[in-house]
Amino acid sequence: MSAHAGHIPVALKEWAVLCAGLGAGEQSVLVRKGGIREPRAAGQAPTFTPEHRGFWLLPTWFHAREPGRDRDLAPAARARLPQVLADAPPAGRLHLSLWAEVDAAVEVHDLARLARLGDAHGLAAQCVADRFAYRKPGLWVLFLRTYRTGQVIDIADRAEYAGCHSWVDLAEVVASDVEPVLTDREHAARVAELRSALGDA
Secondary structure (H helix, E strand, O other), X not given: OOEEEOOOOEEEEEEHHHHHHHXXXXXXXXXXXXXXXXOOOOOOOOOXXXXXXXXXXXXXXXXXXXXXXXXXXXXXXXXXXXXXXXXXXXXXXXXXXXXXXXXXXXXXXXXXXXXXXXXXXXXXXXXXHHHHHOOOOOEEEEEEEEEEEEEEEEEEOOHHHXXXXXXXXXXXXXXXXXXXXXXXXXXXXXXXXXXXXXXXX
C-alpha cells in the first residue's frame, strides 16, 4: 500500500546508521533525549518533545564519524556503519528517503523498563543509560511506522539545519509517494511485541 508523504515540511534528525536500520525494516523504535539546542521553559533544561506525528527522517553523520563513537551502537548497527558511511551524500547535500509516522510515544522514567527493549533501538546499553541520566532522568521511546521513497530525494544542506536539536523545518516542501517498509501485519506484530516488552501494552 502506497502513501503520500511530505505535506508537513519537517524532519527529525537521527544518526544515519539508525535511519538505515529503520529503512531496512530491522528497527521500529527510537529513543530520544534531545540536544542542547532544544526548546526549553524558563529555568528548565532543554527537552525533546514528540510534537510531530509525521516527518521525514534526516540522517546525520557528525557523531558517526567521531572516533570511538561506534561503541555507542548495538552490534547490528555497528556492523551496518561502514556501508552507511560509504553511502553518505557529498558535502553540502542531504538525502531524504524515509518518512516516519509515530504509532506511540512513551516517556519512560525507569531505566529497567528501557532495558527490556534490548537493542531494538540500535543503541548499546551504556549509551542508553548515559542518555537516560543526562540532565533529568528519562527518555522518550518512539514507536515508528517507516515508509521508503522510490528514489532518494536530494536537497541542499543549510546552516539552520546544523546543531544539536531534533526537529528541522525544511526550507522547501518535499513530497513523494512512499511505500511502507513493513507490511501492516509485520508492523502491528513488531510494535505490539516491543510495547509489551516495555510494559506499555
